[in-house]
Amino acid sequence: MAGxxxxxxxxxxxxxxxxxxxxxxxxxGMQTVTIIPGDGIGPEISSAVxxxxxxxxxxxQWEERNVTAIKGPGGKWMIPPEAKESMDKSKIGLKGPLKTxxxxxxPSMNLLLRKTFDLYANVRPCVSIEGYKTPYTxxxxxxxxxxxxxxxxxxxxxxxxxxxxxxxxxxxxxSRRIAEYAFEYARNNQRASVTAVHKANIMxxxxxxxxxxxxxxxxxxxxxxxTEMYLDTVCLNMVQDPTKFDVLVMPNLYxxxxxxxxxxxIGGLGVTxxxxxGANGVAIFESVHGTAPDIAGKDMANPTALLLSAVMMxxxxxxxxxxxxxxxxxxxxxxxxxxxxxxxxxxxxKKNPVSESVTLILLFIGICLSKFNVV
Amino acid sequence: xxxxxxxMFLCKLCSPxxxxxxxxxxxxxxxxxxxxxxxRHTVTLIPGDGIGPELLNHVxELFRFCCVxxxxxxxxxxxxxVSEDEINNAVTAIRRNGVALKGNIETNHNLPPSHxxxxxLLRTSLDLYANVMHCQTLxxxxxxxxxxxxxxxxxxxxxxxxxxxxxxxxxxxxxxxxxxxxxSLRIAEYAFKLAREKGRRRVTAVHKANIMxxxxxxFLQCCKEVAAGYPDIAFDNMIVDNTTMQxxxxxQQFDVMVMPNLYxxxxxxxCAGLVGGPGLxxxxxxxxxxxxxxxxxxxxxxxxxxxxxxxxxxxxxxxxLMLDHLGLVDYASMIRKxxxxxxxxxRLHTADIGGLATTSEVVQSIMREVQKTGPLTSEYI
Numbered sequence: 072m073a074g075x076x077x078x079x080x081x082x083x084x085x086x087x088x089x090x091x092x093x094x095x096x097x098x099x100g101m102q103t104v105t106i107i108p109g110d111g112i113g114p115e116i117s118s119a120v121x122x123x124x125x126x127x128x129x130x131x132q133w134e135e136r137n138v139t140a141i142k143g144p145g146g147k148w149m150i151p152p153e154a155k156e157s158m159d160k161s162k163i164g165l166k167g168p169l170k171t172x173x174x175x176x177x178p179s180m181n182l183l184l185r186k187t188f189d190l191y192a193n194v195r196p197c198v199s200i201e202g203y204k205t206p207y208t209x210x211x212x213x214x215x216x217x218x219x220x221x222x223x224x225x226x227x228x229x230x231x232x233x234x235x236x237x238x239x240x241x242x243x244x245x246s247r248r249i250a251e252y253a254f255e256y257a258r259n260n261q262r263a264s265v266t267a268v269h270k271a272n273i274m275x276x277x278x279x280x281x282x283x284x285x286x287x288x289x290x291x292x293x294x295x296x297x298t299e300m301y302l303d304t305v306c307l308n309m310v311q312d313p314t315k316f317d318v319l320v321m322p323n324l325y326x327x328x329x330x331x332x333x334x335x336x337i338g339g340l341g342v343t344x345x346x347x348x349g350a351n352g353v354a355i356f357e358s359v360h361g362t363a364p365d366i367a368g369k370d371m372a373n374p375t376a377l378l379l380s381a382v383m384m385x386x387x388x389x390x391x392x393x394x395x396x397x398x399x400x401x402x403x404x405x406x407x408x409x410x411x412x413x414x415x416x417x418x419x420x421k422k423n424p425v426s427e428s429v430t431l432i433l434l435f436i437g438i439c440l441s442k443f444n445v446v
Numbered sequence: 447x448x449x450x451x452x453x454m455f456l457c458k459l460c461s462p463x464x465x466x467x468x469x470x471x472x473x474x475x476x477x478x479x480x481x482x483x484x485x486r487h488t489v490t491l492i493p494g495d496g497i498g499p500e501l502l503n504h505v506x507e508l509f510r511f512c513c514v515x516x517x518x519x520x521x522x523x524x525x526x527x528v529s530e531d532e533i534n535n536a537v538t539a540i541r542r543n544g545v546a547l548k549g550n551i552e553t554n555h556n557l558p559p560s561h562x563x564x565x566x567l568l569r570t571s572l573d574l575y576a577n578v579m580h581c582q583t584l585x586x587x588x589x590x591x592x593x594x595x596x597x598x599x600x601x602x603x604x605x606x607x608x609x610x611x612x613x614x615x616x617x618x619x620x621x622x623x624x625x626x627x628x629x630s631l632r633i634a635e636y637a638f639k640l641a642r643e644k645g646r647r648r649v650t651a652v653h654k655a656n657i658m659x660x661x662x663x664x665f666l667q668c669c670k671e672v673a674a675g676y677p678d679i680a681f682d683n684m685i686v687d688n689t690t691m692q693x694x695x696x697x698q699q700f701d702v703m704v705m706p707n708l709y710x711x712x713x714x715x716x717c718a719g720l721v722g723g724p725g726l727x728x729x730x731x732x733x734x735x736x737x738x739x740x741x742x743x744x745x746x747x748x749x750x751x752x753x754x755x756x757x758x759x760x761x762x763x764x765x766x767l768m769l770d771h772l773g774l775v776d777y778a779s780m781i782r783k784x785x786x787x788x789x790x791x792x793r794l795h796t797a798d799i800g801g802l803a804t805t806s807e808v809v810q811s812i813m814r815e816v817q818k819t820g821p822l823t824s825e826y827i
Contacts, residue, residue: 205695206590206591206694207590207694222606222623222657222658223657223658225657227658227659227660227661228660229660232627233626233627233628233664234624234625234626234627235624235625235626235660235661235664236622236623236624236661237622237623237624237625237658237660237661238620238621238622238623239606239620239621239622239623240618240619240620241618241619241621242617242618242619243617243618244617270606270708270711271555272553272555272563273563273566273606273607273609274606274609274611274621275555275557275558275559275561275609275611276559276611276612276613276619276621277611277619277620277621278555279555279559280619282555302711302712303711303712303714303715303743303744304715304745306690306712306715306716306719307715307716307718307719307723307724307743308719309716309719310693310694310716310719310720311719311723324654324708327654327686327687328686328687328690328709328712329690330687331687331688331690331691332687332690332691332693332694332716334691335690335691335692335693335694335695336694339691339695340691
């Protein structure tokens with residue numbers, strides 16, 4: 072048994088050293104995953120996901136942690152040490168929606184998590200959901216966004232009264248890192264092409280550096296096609312024909328806008344999975360919608376986003392069989408109009424999941440579980 | 447109905463300007479440059495690259511056919527030349543004439559940063575601070591969304607397009623985004639004035655002030671200050687990523703939108719895609735003393751250049767905006783009516799909107815329409 076634990080630790084370390092997305096091999100043991108339920112509807116949808124995973128007999132052991140910021144020694148805000156320890160040990164996390172604090176004195180928890188674990192890549196696969204109709208069908212693309220620098224560096228100055236300067240930072244290392252991740256992701260997930268999105272005609276030096284690094288990395292991945300496209304052309308073509316795009320890699324701001332644009336194409340933040348990849352092999356998968364405090368605790372929330380993120384997590388861990396099972400059950404449930412009708416419309420248009428008079432969540436779990444009995 | 451009646455009311459109030467109120471023209475306080483040399487206007491024409499030259503030739507052909515009293519002073523700007531003399535000549539010509547019609551000039555982004563974008567140089571030298579784009583669902587064009595009618599006003603001179611970049615440490619590049627109070631107030635004032643003139647009810651400011659607290663925070667604050675002076679127009683704001691999400695699911699909720707430079711680039715391209723593509727929407731760049739008209743999405747269309755397949759609608763509608771600006775409103779509405787009549791016929795759609803017609807077929811059809819309904823034209827076809 073010690074031998075198995077040692078083997079799985081070694082494979083985890085080797086996996087982290089080689090590349091973050093190589094499938095992990097597990098022997099008989101259960102993989103530990105840190106789950107951060109979050110605020111508002113977070114706890115309910117997290118427990119729904121846990122129940123579904125139990126029914127599907129996924130070999131995962133959950134460790135629940137809270138990430139409310141505390142003031143550490145030296146006065147710096149940080150996440151609680153138990154949460155950090157748990158994440159560092161398990162390397163995989165699943166996170167529900169976190170409340171953005173106003174006047175709490177500390178920065179947002181999402182930002183803290185990003186800084187603590189150096190989550191440099193935000194990955195959002197956007198696939199059209201069968202059974203949920205939007206004006207766009209056959210969307211199948213992935214947006215990979217650099218998450219640490221760019222326009223969101225937070226460096227701003229008031230030069231003179233009435234003139235503000237915001238600094239956009241692009242570095243060689245970060246650009247190379249995200250480009251490498253994007254190409255590895257494309258290779259591991261059998262994607263045909265990677266497109267770098269930029270505005271180098273205007274921001275010649277910064278986006279030019281980003282592009283140069285992407286080109287350099289592309290040389291090492293000849294099996295994946297590399298193209299470059301201006302941000303405005305991507306936006307224009309995306310709303311006319313999203314099937315033209317495969318994997319998109321871009322700096323922070325363009326990534327923010329484009330990933331939300333693509334989420335809107337498939338139905339909104341309530342149905343979009345998202346994953347954050349960090350250095351040292353850490354990966355945190357999350358639902359990106361809001362906390363919906365008005366329906367919290369009323370058994371009315373839509374767990375799809377968190378569930379699809381959890382499926383993404385399973386794929387990252389190499390548990391493809393379980394991932395497929397749960398994903399199919401989820402899509403079958405969505406296709407079932409009884410459960411889905413009013414729920415998703417509301418979710419798609421607003422950032423908060425829905426209010427529905429039927430106990431949606433139990434119905435959802437029930438239908439998912441019934442699928443597993445057949446399999 | 448409300449919109450029509452409010453603009454008619456305004457028209458009765460300001461009768462000398464009533465003609466300008468009921469069409470797509472800019473703020474009524476504008477005075478068109480005086481027509482010289484026998485009542486004919488001179489307009490600078492910059493052909494640009496890609497499909498620009500051929501489409502602007504069609505514009506000249508159409509204007510000659512309709513006997514429009516406009517002469518074009520052609521200034522070529524070669525994108526491959528490194529020196530800035532040509533673009534400076536173009537700027538001088540526009541200063542002289544006051545109005546220009548242009549195609550997009552290509553920027554080779556593999557050249558070093560000292561070679562700036564020619565289009566950007568033109569906009570900043572002439573201080574064309576407002577880029578206005580009116581996206582509306584056009585009859586006869588198949589789109590996923592219906593009933594779109596959005597006016598996008600984009601700050602055109604500062605923001606992320608200041609081209610101020612430096613590399614302090616090797617491998618670390620900083621790009622400066624500048625937001626000033628003066629320019630933000632100016633663009634907000636323009637947006638609200640335009641909204642009032644056109645009888646629009648709501649202005650939405652698009653920003654990312656939750657992250658760029660000082661920069662976009664200043665922009666938002668200026669918009670709020672200006673909004674206070676227009677109590678008849680509702681003002682709200684939306685973060686740019688939510689905006690793009692809402693645009694692809696429910697674009698009908700937007701009325702007038704105002705935003706800094708980069709977000710304007712993204713949002714205007716999204717909206718152009720929603721109403722049918724880059725070949726249909728005209729754009730205008732207004733400054734205090736000058737105006738330059740071009741297609742809204744500023745594409746060069748290199749891959750379809752000189753193949754007679756480009757859609758001339760955007761360029762022709764841009765020339766109509768120019769005619770409105772010059773005060774030649776009757777010619778503008780005559781040509782516009784002919785364009786829309788042609789657009790409603792599916793067999794005259796070009797490839798970008800799903801048809802098989804060529805550029806010349808479309809232009810010929812427009813000329814036939816003008817002949818049917820308009821005054822005497824120069825040739826009988």
